[in-house]
Amino acid sequence: MFTLEELARRLGCEFRGEATRQLAGLGTLSGAGSNQLSFLSNRKYLRQLDETGAGAVILHPEHAPSCPVDCLLSETPYLTFARATALFDTAPQVAAGVHAHATVSPDAEVHTSASVAAGAVIDAGAVVGEGAVIGARCYVGHDSYVGPRSRLYPGVVLYHDVRIGADCIVHANAVIGADGFGFAPSDHGWEKLHQTGGVRIGDRVEIGACTTIDRGAIEHTVLEDGVIVDNQVQIAHNCRIGKNTAIAGCTGLAGSTIIGRNCTLAGAVGVVGHLEICDNVHVTAMTLVTRSITQPGSYSSGTPMLESRQWRRNAVRFGHLDAIQKRLAALEKPTQS
């Protein structure tokens, strides 16, 4: 519970309206009640502003005149709202200490301010830093490291020699450091390449639920500071992801993919192995990246969605494209006369 004035102070905004108004939570423009804080960052919702029942709205100064309720002014309303969500976070608090039902190796090191929940297993040589939170039934492997204030949600598995920096979040059932998919063909089938590299994850990285990040074959797999990765993403051995790059759900990166800084990969993107993507690249959903990208910009593959009958009628012509091109060229040739 905050007053409007207190919120303005904490968020570094000016406000318009009743300083003592009590705000107890967050709401959408269309759903918020009079003790809730909302925000407007997209003009497309301007009409919802007219009818909002929110107690106050974070918005750009240009929209203040049309706001029917109290407001907090921000040049970057979405970012200011992000900071407000931290104030109103509903996630339960976690107490420091090792739960009686956790299993911590005598050769592991857990900071006294860290929290280790029931069922967690911390193996020999592992280090859990100051204020870190190891959720229920997590596994932290030999010689792995969880940095200060980083949090593993329940069921996360860190294999051996995995290093997580400070202020990271790893969501439930993610797996970091499993063997990369490295096999050599032989006359008797596949022979495994034991994966002797580790994983190095920077600071302020967030990793989604059921995401998998494999250990390196020889050198490490690396995620730099500020990288954010959604759920169900697969990052293969020896990938390197540059600072502040964002990877949306269900994306798969094959081995040794190098991605620059400030890239955004939309959902279900695939990247074929041993490619390099430069800084500031955006890849649209379900695109298959089949060659290195050396120019910043936006890239796509695939075909538009159609009603299935219409799709079939056209799709069957895809296999005739080369013939179509040749027939067209023949028609264009000046008739010999």
Next chain:
Amino acid sequence: MFTLEELARRLGCEFRGEATRQLAGLGTLSGAGSNQLSFLSNRKYLRQLDETGAGAVILHPEHAPSCPVDCLLSETPYLTFARATALFDTAPQVAAGVHAHATVSPDAEVHTSASVAAGAVIDAGAVVGEGAVIGARCYVGHDSYVGPRSRLYPGVVLYHDVRIGADCIVHANAVIGADGFGFAPSDHGWEKLHQTGGVRIGDRVEIGACTTIDRGAIEHTVLEDGVIVDNQVQIAHNCRIGKNTAIAGCTGLAGSTIIGRNCTLAGAVGVVGHLEICDNVHVTAMTLVTRSITQPGSYSSGTPMLESRQWRRNAVRFGHLDAIQKRLAALEKPTQS
């Protein structure tokens, strides 16, 4: 073990053949032995009926004359067979009670008829309903709720404020209630939007292994009654899935996707965020839904599979399509004479 007559009674069918025939299990038409029950629901397997060694077959009355063995008659043989599978289910029974190696918060509430297996962790404020089954090493977060007769298989993680209705099944290592992928760009990188909504799951919902369903950003993520979701599906924050909709494996829904009732999404479908799909829509496998769908029907994207050399020859023309269209238009223009 049932007699043919007993089965007919339980399944609400008429039967043809020996009332006292003993049936001990299920089999396919081609694989079943004389003490097994099989079914025919697809004409394409009619030939297998001729040679079946099954003890009895569930089939449509029109096929009874050509059935060489005993049979159970049903207008909907596949549905009747589904009901028969419940009678012959081989899954082990589960005893009520909390296992000595489970960790249940003194502030949680577990019904006396519920079962909580070894290694499970039930946090403060959580409620486990009548006859519910919490598998080995599941985690049920603060203030979450598992409804009557619902079952979580081993390793499932429910974050805080997740509500599962009655008679649901959640398969192993699924994660419900992880943070949605919400971040605001700032000069210093991404700032997290704390996700303060929860997840609301109706009755008779089934959720596949390693599937992830994120909590809402502000309001809840919702799956209505009777929804079925396969393995490895990603459902982002604030999606709403309508009653009896089916979602096949590896599908990914971006944030705030609204899907109507009785839809079927085939495998590996992608849905771009903030779209709406009306009732009774079918989307074919690996389609990317890039716009809202307002008419019932079937929708597709992608290209047909070809032998790779042939594919390459044609695919290279995809980037010439606009030029092809223009060249064609030029040829069609009546020659100025």
Next chain:
Amino acid sequence: MFTLEELARRLGCEFRGEATRQLAGLGTLSGAGSNQLSFLSNRKYLRQLDETGAGAVILHPEHAPSCPVDCLLSETPYLTFARATALFDTAPQVAAGVHAHATVSPDAEVHTSASVAAGAVIDAGAVVGEGAVIGARCYVGHDSYVGPRSRLYPGVVLYHDVRIGADCIVHANAVIGADGFGFAPSDHGWEKLHQTGGVRIGDRVEIGACTTIDRGAIEHTVLEDGVIVDNQVQIAHNCRIGKNTAIAGCTGLAGSTIIGRNCTLAGAVGVVGHLEICDNVHVTAMTLVTRSITQPGSYSSGTPMLESRQWRRNAVRFGHLDAIQKRLAALEKPTQS
């Protein structure tokens, strides 16, 4: 730590250089130091060989003359390097015995040489073979079987009636034996087909992290000997995967897919259900297999990646392909004169 001579002996190679050179680990050609072993298997890295700081390099005899450091000679350098990785593996050793914090049913059978880690749960009727390793917090269901020397990494879930052969590896949080996605439509929604088959996995199979392999509906789901499966793969009920077939990450196989021997499915491939793929087929990344494949070879679908503006201009013509074909045919028709 091995001498060059000792390595040559163990790998069955000849060597060139100093027999007593000490090699303590592995490195890439460009990154290795003087006490590390590297390899050259791809001509494209020949230039890196010139400048390598490695202590020794495994390479084909034809490259020995241009190698500036000691070398081990192999007709198949990549395979020889794979064998070297086993000698230098850094994974921690595991001690035999059942951890005090594991939960083993009195009706389960665990070989005295096997290892069961903290938090693991072994249910009634399960068998854990000689030298097998059950990682922290794994679940082995009723009557399931883990063969000799097979290893489950932390968090793996085996449902009941799942059989894993000898010398297998299953990576963290994989789920084997969850219910297949089988439902019959009824007037009241979907009715579940209880899945009464199991899963049968051969010898020397490797399964990736967060991969899911469903149990069979009636008969078993089967992976033959030597199959390798990457992370985040979904294998639906009643699939059969032939010997030594490799399946890369994020691939999804729908129900009853039959795949032959020695196939390779690249990443994010989809296979529509009830199809058959013959031996020695390669499918390129993100291809949707929509019909059975009866000829060995390589198969593809999709479109090439383009810069997004260029992509949009061309993609919009995809829905005009049939019309383009008809317009072209009209132009080709000899003018009636």
